[in-house]
Ligand code: UDP
């Protein structure tokens with residue numbers, strides 16, 4: 001694996017690189033079946049970028065869309081060479097598409113956002129202002145989410161649980177929408193994880209980070225491309241990749257149930273010794289046995305989650321594969337066409 005050229009340049013970048021009048025800004029967006037919104041999205045992002053920075057590129061990653069996104073993206077790239085399009089070989093999933101976009105972005109600052117207009121491009125100038133103030137990561141802290149109540153409760157709980165059990169601090173209510181300095185993007189690309197949870201990796205990296213409150217807009221249609229099962233899988237990735245608490249929990253459970261067992265045995269022996277009565281209890285025996293059987297199975301499943309991750313990592317398959325590209329000038333040899 002050969003590192004991209006800018007790995008070696010980032011350390012001695014001039015102060016001008018942090019000035020939007022001189023810097024290049026990349027906006028990376030994963031796309032999965034978003035044909036209906038692509039023109040409007042491109043116009044909105046381009047208008048914001050034209051007004052706020054001198055040089056920019058928009059990097060679309062088509063994550064194996066089955067609608068007209070592919071043709072539309074190619075048309076957009078044909079009319080504007082600042083629009084770079086990466087077509088993945090199949091649908092690799094949101095996080096893999098984000099990773100592909102980061103690998104193909106060349107900006108001094110890279111903005112990451114969804115392509116469904118839930119992330120408001122109007123926040124980009126605010127991100128850039130904080131970047132110029134010296135922050136390396138500026139993430140959106142979402143408020144006023146428009147999803148259903150159960151989904152909002154789940155998101156709220158997830159961020160707080162993760163924050164309390166993760167080995168490194170995780171900002172709450174911060175998803176992918178963010179700006180990262182080139183040095184941060186290079187550092188992220190060096191992390192070898194196959195199963196990626198970008199908000200976690202981004203905060204694990206450190207550097208100077210700050211949050212900006214950004215309203216989460218409604219989706220342009222009512223059909224999220226990441227299913228509930230997909231969100232659940234992502235939550236599992238976040239928890240098992242950033243915390244060993246699930247394993248610790250089993251030490252605690254084993255300790256507590258051991259104590260309960262010991263005291264029950266003492267209780268039974270005490271009765272047998274002093275009253276000569278054995279305590280009848282076929283039902284309680286069965287319940288206790290099945291309870292501990294279930295507990296063992298759960299413990300093994302938790303262990304399995306870590307084993308799956310080790311297995312994925314050892315197989316070391318690439319995070320994504322590309323089929324073709326538009327307007328992209330090869331800078332790195334990390335992934336092949
Ligand atoms: N997306 C993707 N690949 C997928 C699923 C989604 O690239 O397999 C893109 C999608 O087009 C959107 C972003 O990822 O731009 C977030 O997807 P979605 O809106 O479904 O997620 P949510 O906002 O509900 O978290």
Ligand code: MG
Pocket residue numbers: 114116118219224
């Ligand atoms: Mg969305």
